[in-house]
Amino acid sequence: MLQRNYQQQYQKMQVETASPGELTLLLYQEIIKSLLNAKDLFSREKYQEMREPIYKAQRIINELIITLDMEHEISHQLYQLYHYHNRRLADFLLKKDLLILEEVITFAREITETWKQALAILKSGVSRV
Incomplete structure (x- = not known):
């Protein structure tokens, strides 16, 4: 219980x-x-419990969608x-x-790895063309 509290505090500060x-x-x-949690639950045939982590991933993707600045071409691509991967999660549930x-x-x-690389480039101040 104490360990979980420390983890929650760390995540909040992060x-x-x-x-x-x-x-x-x-x-x-x-x-x-x-998604890895859902995969684990799926492998143990806990189909009902598996739905919640899938829904959580979908909620996060929806949040990413609504925060896109559609004035940039990359936003349309994202x-x-x-949208495609959110639909695929619905397909998986079915x-x-x-x-x-x-x-x-x-x-x-x-996309996580690509984003990490983009952040590293931004932090280093190096611009690639």
């Missing part, structure tokens, strides 16, 4: 002190965590990616096809 870019990274990481879940996990991992 969110409160994060830049917008770092917050996005935290959201991506939370999507991965939720919108398409987010079909219970692990390949669908794996597809979304792969996407979440790749």
Whole structure:
């Protein structure tokens, strides 16, 4: 119980002190965590319990969608990616096809890694063309 309290305090401080870019990274990481939790529950045939981490991932993706600044072309591309993968999670819940879940996990991992690299470039002040 005490350990969990420390973890919650750490997470709260992490969110409160994060830049917008770092917050996005935290959201991506939370999507991965939720999807891996859902995969674990799926593997143990706990289909009802599996729904909550899927819904959590979908809520996070929806939050990412509504925060997009559609004045930028990249936002339109991200919108398409987010929307597609959110639909795939709905497909997974209907079909219970692990390949669908794996597809979304792969996407979440790749976009997280890309975002980490973008943040590192921003922090270093280096601009690539």
